[in-house]
Amino acid sequence: MNSADPQKTKLRRRLLEWYRKNRILYPWRRTNDPYRIWLSEILLQQTRIPVVLRYYDRILRQFSTIEDLARADENAFLSVWSGIGYYSRAGNMLRCAREVVSLYGGKFPRNLPALLSLPGIGPYTAGALRNLCFHQLTPAIDGNISRVLARIANDSHRIDSKIFRDDIKRMFLELGDGMPAGEFFQSLMELGERVCLPKPDCPRCPVRFACLAHRNGTVPQIPRRRQKRKEQTYHWYLLLIRKGNAYCFVQNNKREFLKESWIFPDVLKKRKLSKQEITAAFKKSWGLDLKDVQICSTLRHTVTFRRLHVHVLETRLSRIPGVAGNWLQECDLPAYHTSSITYKVLQNL
Ligand code: SF4
Numbered sequence: 001m002n003s004a005d006p007q008k009t010k011l012r013r014r015l016l017e018w019y020r021k022n023r024i025l026y027p028w029r030r031t032n033d034p035y036r037i038w039l040s041e042i043l044l045q046q047t048r049i050p051v052v053l054r055y056y057d058r059i060l061r062q063f064s065t066i067e068d069l070a071r072a073d074e075n076a077f078l079s080v081w082s083g084i085g086y087y088s089r090a091g092n093m094l095r096c097a098r099e100v101v102s103l104y105g106g107k108f109p110r111n112l113p114a115l116l117s118l119p120g121i122g123p124y125t126a127g128a129l130r131n132l133c134f135h136q137l138t139p140a141i142d143g144n145i146s147r148v149l150a151r152i153a154n155d156s157h158r159i160d161s162k163i164f165r166d167d168i169k170r171m172f173l174e175l176g177d178g179m180p181a182g183e184f185f186q187s188l189m190e191l192g193e194r195v196c197l198p199k200p201d202c203p204r205c206p207v208r209f210a211c212l213a214h215r216n217g218t219v220p221q222i223p224r225r226r227q228k229r230k231e232q233t234y235h236w237y238l239l240l241i242r243k244g245n246a247y248c249f250v251q252n253n254k255r256e257f258l259k260e261s262w263i264f265p266d267v268l269k270k271r272k273l274s275k276q277e278i279t280a281a282f283k284k285s286w287g288l289d290l291k292d293v294q295i296c297s298t299l300r301h302t303v304t305f306r307r308l309h310v311h312v313l314e315t316r317l318s319r320i321p322g323v324a325g326n327w328l329q330e331c332d333l334p335a336y337h338t339s340s341i342t343y344k345v346l347q348n349l
Contacts, residue, residue, distance in 0.1 A: 007209070007210045008174075008175070010209070010210070011152075011175070011207050011209075011210045012175065012178075012179055012184075014206045014207055014209075015184070015187045015188070015191070015206060015207055016179065016180075016183060016184070016187060017206070018187065018191070018206035018207075019183060019186060019187035019190055019191075020183070022190070022194070023186065023187075023190060024190075026040070026049070026053070027040075027053070027056060027057075028040035028056065029186070032133065034107070034108040034129060034133040035065060035066040035069075035108075036060065037128075037129065037132050037133055038096075038108065038125075038129060038133075039056060039059060039060070039093075040052065040056055041125050041128050041129065042089055042092075042093055042120065042125070043055055043056055043059075043084075045089065045125075047084060051084065055081070055084055058080055059080055059081075062076075062080055063077070063080075065106075066097050066100055066101060066106050067101055067106055069093070069094065069097040070094075070097040070098045070100070070101040070102075070106075072094065072097075074091075074094060077090060077093075077094055078090055078335065079335070082334060082335045083334060087260070087336065087337035088259075088260045088337070089120060092119040092120025093120060095119040095120070096118045096119045096120050096121065099118055099119065100118065108129060108133065110130065110134045110136065112126055112130065112138065115129060115130070123139075123140075124140050124141065124142055125140075126138070126140075127139050127140025127141075127185075128140040128185065130181070131181040131182050131184070131185040132181075132182040132185065132186070133182075135180065135181045135182060136181060137173065137176045137177065137179075137181040137184070138181070139168075139169040139172045139173060140172075140185055141165070141168055141169065141172060142189070143192075144188070144189050144191075144192025144193055144196075145168070145172070145185075145188045145189060145192055146159065146164075146168045146223060147192055147196060147198070147222075147223055148188050148191050148192045148196045149168050149171045149172060149175075149188070150164070150167075150168065150213075150222050150223040151196060151200070151211055151212075151213040151214070151219060151222050151223070152171075152207060152210060152211050152212065152213070153167065153171055153212060154212035154213045154215075154216055154218055154222060155167050155168070155222065155223070156218070156221070156222060156224055157224065158224050158225070158226060158227070159223045159224060159225060159226050160226040160227075164223070164224075172188075191205070191206075191207070200219060202214050202219065228305075229304070229305040230305065231305050231306075231307055232305060232306050232307070233270075233306075233307045233308075233309070234268055234269065234270060234306055234307070234308050234309070235268070235269050235270070235271060235272050235273065235308075235309045235311060236266060236267075236268050236301075236308045236309065236310045236311065237266060237267040237268075237269070237273070237278055237281070237282075237311045237313055238263070238264040238265075238266050238310060238311070238312050238313065238345060239264055239265045239266065239267075239282060239286075239288070239290075239313045239314075239315065240264060240296075240312060240313065240314050240345075240349075241264075241265065241315075241317060242314075243327050245329050246327035246328055246329045246332075247264065247327070247328060247329075247346075248264070248265065248325045248326075248327060249262040249263065249264060249325055249326050249327075249328045249336070249338075250262070250263065250264075250265055250324065250325040250326075251263075251325075252266075254266075255268060257303040257304065257306060258303065258339050260337060261337050261338050261339050261342075262326065262328065262333075262336045262337060262338045262342075263338065263339065263341075263342065264342070264345070265282070265285075265286050265288070265325070267281040267282060267285055269281070272309070275293050278290070278293050278313065279293055288317065289317070290313075290315040290316075290317065291315060291316040291317065292315060292316055293313050293314075293315045294313065294314050294315065295311050295312065295313055296312050296313070296314050296349070297311075297312045297345070297348045297349075298310065298311050298312070299312070299341070299344055299345065299348065301340075301341045301344070308341075310341060310345070312345050312348070312349075330343075330346050
């Protein structure tokens, strides 16, 4: 759709009217405070709204301003955060609050490069903050918004292509031009969450008259999915090192998957290893001298396109390892970002 499209004004009006009539007034929609809006945007990443509502209140009761959060002790904040997962988000939030207070006097900067330089703020969050807090129209594109815009334009480029991303950004700016930026952004988001779902409810859609995918009967194919990655099989060796009831955990910064999760010291290979090879691999990766490695169980686990044969190892160690880790009991795990495979391993012992 180009800016001269005669339907554009009608589309904008319908979208805004629909949003104003149907929006759900979440607490973060009843405030102009950038701190509260930022908090909601971070919480909404990968978390469902009922959970976000609980944590939003809980965090604000304890840290009602960005200065309170910037002063917070990391453990105090993590205990409020505990249970929601994705602990790197919590660490980034603290660092971000501290930078906003120390560099910008407690006020989020308005310009895009400065926002993007803050910890945990990527293009989507920076765009959302500029639209919602500063009323500056800025592309903030997530799955919901790209689905709605792609269908309206009947854009059949693959979702992970540059041309698709550029099209969607251009449409966002073109359609939002002259509209209240915050409401425009939220109206698209809300439409994607409630009507233009993967299986859309087109009869209820306020912008159906302008939707080219609906007109052409191509809705089920738009947006066009990325090519499915070929499944890959790995053998993943997890080493249990015990001290009393606790096990040694390390924070994963080696693997492409389960990044920053707390996992057992591990080795990942494309093929199955002999005991001798396992011992050599742990020596090479972790500097550990393993004695009498025993495979105590083998489990299956899938992470996206990776099929993992998980081999759980126990060993006598000639010395306690010097790896940078934490000794954790099962009851400590809810406060740490880990994976369901960790619980599966412990339950299988
Ligand atoms: S008509 Fe259907 S496919 Fe088109 S924007 Fe509305 S809900 Fe989405």
